[in-house]
Amino acid sequence: MITARGSFRRLTLGEITLSRSTLIMMMLLSGCMLEKQRFYTADITLRGNDLCFSLPQTDPTQSGRVSLVSIAIEHRLGSQTHELWRRTILPPKPVETITPGQCIPYSFKAFESNVPYTVAISTVDPQDADSKRFWQRSFSLKISDGQISQVIASAK
Incomplete structure (x- = not known):
């Protein structure tokens, strides 16, 4: 992750989990189409x-x-x-x-x-x-x- 000074630092476990869940939600919301009710x-x-x-x-x-x-x-x-x-x-x-x-x-x-x-x-x-x-x-x-x-x- 880039800090305010422009250098990199490692993400903590909590930040990684949040990032993964955010990424998964973004993929689900943007890429998956729900089937029409039939x-x-x-x-x-x-x-x-x-x-x-x-x-x-x-x-x-x-x-x-x-x-x-x-x-x-x-x-x-x-x-x-x-x-x-x-x-x-x-x-x-x-x-x-x-x-x-x-x-x-x-x-x-x-x-x-x-x-x-x-x-x-x-x-x-x-x-x-x-x-x-x-x-x-x-x-x-x-x-x-x-x-x-x-x-x-x-x-x-």
């Missing part, structure tokens, strides 16, 4: 007697619209999941764009009361090919007389 919580609501799976209204997309890649409904048994239904939109099929809050169409109707399910949705922003996001939410239903009376969704 897993998000889907919204599940009841509209009439149908479930509505959607992206939250607060979803910050660049264009306000995203392309739907897939939607799946899974049944959970303990730590295992079993896919019950899936719809995937890949070329050459036309792109299906959705907006936050818009119900995503699905055709699975064999829901049972008090059974744990998960909905899994994959999207990509048409303006950013690296923006693939995965949305999911666990839920169960209360069904009486063939009508869904309540959606019990996991916490966000």
Whole structure:
């Protein structure tokens, strides 16, 4: 280390440790990029007697619209999941764009009361090919007389 008079002196152990930790912090802060969050919580609501799976209204997309890649409904048994239904939109099929809050169409109707399910949705922003996001939410239903009376969704 250079002193006020311009000569060199040895650093003490405490100064070396501080210098190393400062250097490591500088390298971490300046050279490492954090990965974007890719897993998000889907919204599940009841509209009439149908479930509505959607992206939250607060979803910050660049264009306000995203392309739907897939939607799946899974049944959970303990730590295992079993896919019950899936719809995937890949070329050459036309792109299906959705907006936050818009119900995503699905055709699975064999829901049972008090059974744990998960909905899994994959999207990509048409303006950013690296923006693939995965949305999911666990839920169960209360069904009486063939009508869904309540959606019990996991916490966000």
